[in-house]
Amino acid sequence: MQITHTIAELRQALAQRGRPAFVPTMGNLHAGHISLLHEAKRHGAVTVASIFVNRLQFLPTEDFDSYPRTWDNDCAQLRAAGCDILFAPREKDLYPEPQLFKVQPDPALADILEGEFRPGFFTGVCTVVMKLFSCVFASTGGGAAIFGWKDYQQLMVIQRMVAQFALPIEIIGVPTARADDGLALSSRNGYLSAAERQQAMALSQALQALAAAARSAPGSLADLEATAMQALRAQGWEPDYLSVRQRHNLLPPAMGELALAPLVVLGAARLGSTRLIDNLEF
Numbered sequence: 001m002q003i004t005h006t007i008a009e010l011r012q013a014l015a016q017r018g019r020p021a022f023v024p025t026m027g028n029l030h031a032g033h034i035s036l037l038h039e040a041k042r043h044g045a046v047t048v049a050s051i052f053v054n055r056l057q058f059l060p061t062e063d064f065d066s067y068p069r070t071w072d073n074d075c076a077q078l079r080a081a082g083c084d085i086l087f088a089p090r091e092k093d094l095y096p097e098p099q100l101f102k103v104q105p106d107p108a109l110a111d112i113l114e115g116e117f118r119p120g121f122f123t124g125v126c127t128v129v130m131k132l133f134s135c136v137f138a139s140t141g142g143g144a145a146i147f148g149w150k151d152y153q154q155l156m157v158i159q160r161m162v163a164q165f166a167l168p169i170e171i172i173g174v175p176t177a178r179a180d181d182g183l184a185l186s187s188r189n190g191y192l193s194a195a196e197r198q199q200a201m202a203l204s205q206a207l208q209a210l211a212a213a214a215r216s217a218p219g220s221l222a223d224l225e226a227t228a229m230q231a232l233r234a235q236g237w238e239p240d241y242l243s244v245r246q247r248h249n250l251l252p253p254a255m256g257e258l259a260l261a262p263l264v265v266l267g268a269a270r271l272g273s274t275r276l277i278d279n280l281e282f
């Protein structure tokens with residue numbers, strides 16, 4: 001695996017290697033990330049992973065400083081998975097000047113759910129992803145980029161960005177890798193204490209219960225969501241939202257659509273000081 005830090009090094013490493021398949025990450029890699037890399041191998045001649053903890057997508061009150069940075073272990077996992085090129089820019093390599101131009105996603109999609117609770121999050125994500133795409137794909141004329149469904153709204157925002165800017169990049173979604181008890185794998189799971197880890201499966205269970213209730217129980221969706229949030233609170237969690245949405249636009253479904261429409265239930269909740277997200281299509 002070739003390790004590159006600057007944009008020039010990356011582009012040199014990519015020269016004459018064929019179509020890249022790119023997996024952007026913030027590091028602290030786990031089996032979910034590695035499943036993206038395996039998928040990448042099916043979509044490109046050369047696989048590129050990036051590790052960059054992007055300050056732009058964190059609120060000042062969030063965990064940018066404490067976000068786990070596990071360089072040696074990440075490199076070992078990527079090597080074992082057969083990654084060809086790792087791009088790990090330092091902040092000054094990616095942002096040699098302050099990033100004054102930003103990519104502002106459509107508020108109808110980006111100011112709801114995660115965007116409501118993390119204002120500016122998707123502007124930070126879109127800006128860094130656009131920049132990473134430019135680093136990887138500008139000299140190759142396009143390729144594929146792989147994202148996890150675990151970050152459902154992020155994947156949708158990026159799909160829209162690529163379509164709207166006519167970027168020659170195929171966006172591939174990969175299903176969520178889970179622990180045996182159903183907890184979605186996530187770097188932030190490492191913040192959980194042993195006792196919290198025992199309660200952690202309650203989030204995915206709450207999403208399953210809400211999905212089942214939405215399909216079968218008549219009555220108001222807002223009531224079902226409030227009941228699900230209350231049940232999660234009773235298990236020690238503090239939910240930001242548990243919400244049933246239409247898959248294609250993440251807006252609430254009309255009552256008549258509950259029985260048949262393609263839906264997704266999305267949730268974000270805090271256990272102690274750890275905030276996790278998850279979702280389930282149904």
Ligand SMILES: Nc1ncnc2c1ncn2[C@@H]1O[C@H](COP(=O)(O)OP(=O)(O)OP(=O)(O)O)[C@@H](O)[C@H]1O
Pocket residue numbers: 024025026027032033035036146147148149150151174175176177178184185186187188189
């Ligand atoms: N369990 C998972 N299954 C599949 N893909 C995943 C999983 N967890 C993360 N990913 C994907 O890996 C990519 C990089 O994500 P990131 O580095 O933020 O990891 P993360 O585990 O989501 O971290 P965090 O805990 O900070 O949310 C994203 O496309 C994300 O959706």
Ligand SMILES: CC(C)(CO)[C@@H](O)C(=O)[O-]
Pocket residue numbers: 024025026052054057125128129151154
């Ligand atoms: C896409 C991403 C790498 C941008 O920083 C990040 O949001 C993530 O890891 O999901």
Ligand code: BAL
Pocket residue numbers: 026057151
């Ligand atoms: N996996 C999403 C990155 C973040 O929460 O900042």
